[in-house]
Amino acid sequence: MRYAVTGAAGFIGSHLADALAADEHDVVGFDSFTDYYDPALKEENARGLDVRRVDLGEAVLDFDGFDAVFHLAGQPGARSFGHVFPDYLWRNMLATQRVFEAAVDAEIPVVWASSSSVYGDAETYPTSEDVQPRPNNPYGVTKLSCEHLHDTYERLFGLRAVALRYFTVYGPRQRPDMAFARMVAAAARDEEFELYGDGSQSRSFTYVADVVDATIRALTAPPGIYNVGGGDEYTMRDALALLEEVARRPVRVRYGPAQTGDNHRTKADTTRIEQAIGWSATTSLREGLEAHWSWASARVADA
Numbered sequence: 001m002r003y004a005v006t007g008a009a010g011f012i013g014s015h016l017a018d019a020l021a022a023d024e025h026d027v028v029g030f031d032s033f034t035d036y037y038d039p040a041l042k043e044e045n046a047r048g049l050d051v052r053r054v055d056l057g058e059a060v061l062d063f064d065g066f067d068a069v070f071h072l073a074g075q076p077g078a079r080s081f082g083h084v085f086p087d088y089l090w091r092n093m094l095a096t097q098r099v100f101e102a103a104v105d106a107e108i109p110v111v112w113a114s115s116s117s118v119y120g121d122a123e124t125y126p127t128s129e130d131v132q133p134r135p136n137n138p139y140g141v142t143k144l145s146c147e148h149l150h151d152t153y154e155r156l157f158g159l160r161a162v163a164l165r166y167f168t169v170y171g172p173r174q175r176p177d178m179a180f181a182r183m184v185a186a187a188a189r190d191e192e193f194e195l196y197g198d199g200s201q202s203r204s205f206t207y208v209a210d211v212v213d214a215t216i217r218a219l220t221a222p223p224g225i226y227n228v229g230g231g232d233e234y235t236m237r238d239a240l241a242l243l244e245e246v247a248r249r250p251v252r253v254r255y256g257p258a259q260t261g262d263n264h265r266t267k268a269d270t271t272r273i274e275q276a277i278g279w280s281a282t283t284s285l286r287e288g289l290e291a292h293w294s295w296a297s298a299r300v301a302d303a
Contacts, residue, residue, distance in 0.1 A: 001025045001026070001067040001068070002025070002026040002027075002028070002065060002066050002067050003020055003025055003026070003027050003028070003066060003067060003068055003069070003070060004028050004029075004030060004063055004066045004068075004069040004070070005017045005020070005027055005028070005029045005030070005069075005070045005072065006029075006030045006031070006056060006069070006070070006071045006072055006073035006095075006099060007030075007031055007071075007072035007073030007074065007113075008027075008029025008030060008031050008046060008049060008051045008072075009029065009031035009033060009042035009043070009045050009046040009049075009051050010031065010042065010045065010072065010073070010175075011045070011169070011173045011174050011175050011208070012072055012113070012166070012169055012208060012211055012212065012215075013029070013031070013070075013072040013073070014045035014046060014049070014173060015171075015173065015208050015209070015211075015212050016070060016072065016212050016215055016216070017029050017049050017051075018049070019212050019216065020216065021049065027049065027050065028050050028052065028066075029046065029049050029050060029051035029052065030051070030052050030054045030056065030061075030073065031046065031051050031052075031053065031054070031073065032053065032054060032055045032056065032073070032091075033053060034075075034091070036075065036076070036077070036087075037175055037176050037177060038176070041173075041176065045173055056073055056091070056094075056095035056098050056099065057090040057091060057094040057095045057098065059098065060098075061098055061099065061101070061102035062102060062105075062106070063102045063103055063105070063106035063108055064105075064106050065106075066106060066108055067108060068108050068109045068110070068111065068219055069099060069102075069103055069108060069109075069110050069111075070110075070111050070112070070215060071096065071099045071110055071111070071112035071113065072112070072113045072215075073091070073095055074091055074092045074095065074096075074113065074143075075087045075088045075090075075091035075092055075139070075142075076139065076175065077139055077177065078117070078136075078137045078139055078259055078261045078262050078263075079137075079259065079260075079261070080137050080138040080139040080142075080261070081137065081138060081260065081261065085138050088138050088139055088141075088142045089142060092139075092142035092143060092145075092146060093142050093145050093146060093149070096112065096146040096149060097149055099112070100149060100150070100153045100159055100161070101153075103159060103160075103161070104153060104157045104158065104159050108160075109160040109161065109162070109219065110159065110160070110161040110162070111161070111162045111164065111215055111218045111219055112146070112150070112161060112162070112163055112164070113163075113164055113166055113215075114143050114144075114146065114147055114163040114164060114165045114166070114225065115139070115140060115143045115165055115166055116165050116166065116167040116168070116204070116227070116229065116263075116266050116268065117135055117136070117137065117139055117140035117143060117263065118133040118135050118140050118143050118144040118147065118165060119131060119133055119134070119135070119140075119165075119263070119266070120133070120134040120135045120136040120140060120263060121134070121136065121263060121264060121265070122265075122266075125265060125267040126267045126268060126269035127227070127266070127267060127268060127269055128227070128269040128271065128272070129165070129224075129225050129226065129227055129269075129272055136261045136262070136263055137260075137261030137262075138261075139261075146163075147163055147225060150163055150225075154223065160223055161223055162218045162219075162221050162223055162224065162225075162226065163224070163225045163226070164214065164215060164218060164225075164226055164227075164228045165225065165226065165227050165228065165268075166206065166211060166228050166229075167203070167204040167205075167206050167227065167228065167229030167230065167266055167268045168203040168204060168205050168206060168229075168230075168266060169206050169207075169208055169211050170205055170206070170207065170208065170288060170292060171207050171208030171209065171288060171291060171292050171295075172208070172291065172292060172295035172296075173208075173295075174208070174292070179195075179196075179236065180205075180239070180289075180292060181296075182194070183239070183240065183243060183251065184243065184247075184289075184292050184293055184296040184297075185296055185300070186251060186252070187243060187244075187247045187249060187251045187293070187297075188247075188293075188296050188297045188299075188300040189300055190249075190252075191252070192252045192253070192254050193240075193251055193252065193253050193254070194253075194254050194255075194256045195236060195240070195253050195254070195255050195256065196256050196257065196258055196259045196262065197236075197255075197256075197257070197258035197259070197262070198255065198258075199235060199236045199237035199240070199253075199255070200235055200236075200237065200264075201235065201236055201258075201262070201263075201264050201265065202233050202234060202235045202236070202238075202264075202265050202266070202267070203233065203234065203236075203265075203266050204229035204230045204231075204232075204233055204266050204267050204268040205230045205232075205234060205239065205285055205288070206228065206229050206230035206268075206281055207230065207281065207283035207287070207288035207291075209283060210228075210230070210281040210282060210283050211228055213279065214226075214228045214273065214277075214279045215228075217277045217278075217279055218273075218277065220277055221273070221276045221277045222276060224272075224276075226270075226272055226273040226276065227268040227269060227270050227272065227273060228268070228270070228273065228279075229266070229267070229268020229270055229281065230268070230281045230283075230285070231280065231281045231282075231284075232284070232285060233265075233267045234285055239285065239289075240253065242285060242286060242289055243289055243293065245286075246286065246289050246290050246293050247293050247297070
């Protein structure tokens with residue numbers, strides 16, 4: 001098969017492109033290599049892949065000849081208030097609209113990355129897809145708006161699409177501004193880790209290989225919206241304690257103010273995707289942290 005992968009130089013996108021290529025599919029990546037974090041890391045992620053430099057917000061995309069598109073490109077991050085908001089409109093909403101237009105023209109299906117951020121502080125936990133979304137930050141607002149675009153293009157133009165609400169993905173290549181990446185790097189370098197808030201915030205931490213598996217298998221799912229989340233819920237304090245066990249060293253922690261717009265808790269109800277395609281997360285937090293730690297500590301040792 002021939003697949004397009006947007007965001008192929010990013011964290012999850014590069015793992016997805018690698019997995020598809022390893023299964024001997026023809027993979028063409030698209031990425032704008034933005035400077036939201038060091039583009040050199042994206043260059044490293046994309047090594048060995050066919051990744052084209054494209055700004056999805058302004059490009060005229062042509063997916064003729066592809067069998068499907070995996071749309072993982074986007075502007076991430078809860079710190080999306082203020083002057084950066086146009087980036088979220090351009091790189092999330094407008095880019096996604098361009099992808100949907102091109103997929104409709106090429107008559108191919110789309111699997112795309114939404115986010116658990118659409119829920120905000122959810123009404124119930126575990127949170128199912130039927131819970132009313134009420135995002136806490138503009139990032140979540142733009143992802144929810146993309147879901148509305150998904151619905152509109154499906155009803156009016158016959159778009160075939162699956163949206164995946166990812167829950168706090170971690171693992172090797174994770175974005176350097178994310179908590180686990182900063183936490184693991186701090187432990188490897190014997191530096192101080194700044195924890196936003198008091199550490200009681202909890203997440204459905206989901207290992208990247210499980211997310212890639214769900215994303216590939218979602219091509220066979222009925223069109224719709226699905227949660228993709230880890231099995232066990234942990235607080236940040238629990239995760240720090242587990243990392244100290246895995247790394248066999250203490251992590252020096254400095255507590256900072258909570259982030260405006262950050263969700264205090266996430267916990268995924270994955271019943272819908274389990275019933276649709278038989279997927280569930282299989283990597284425990286300990287196993288995932290061991291892999292993340294092994295990768296990060298090796299990079300520090302080689303530096």
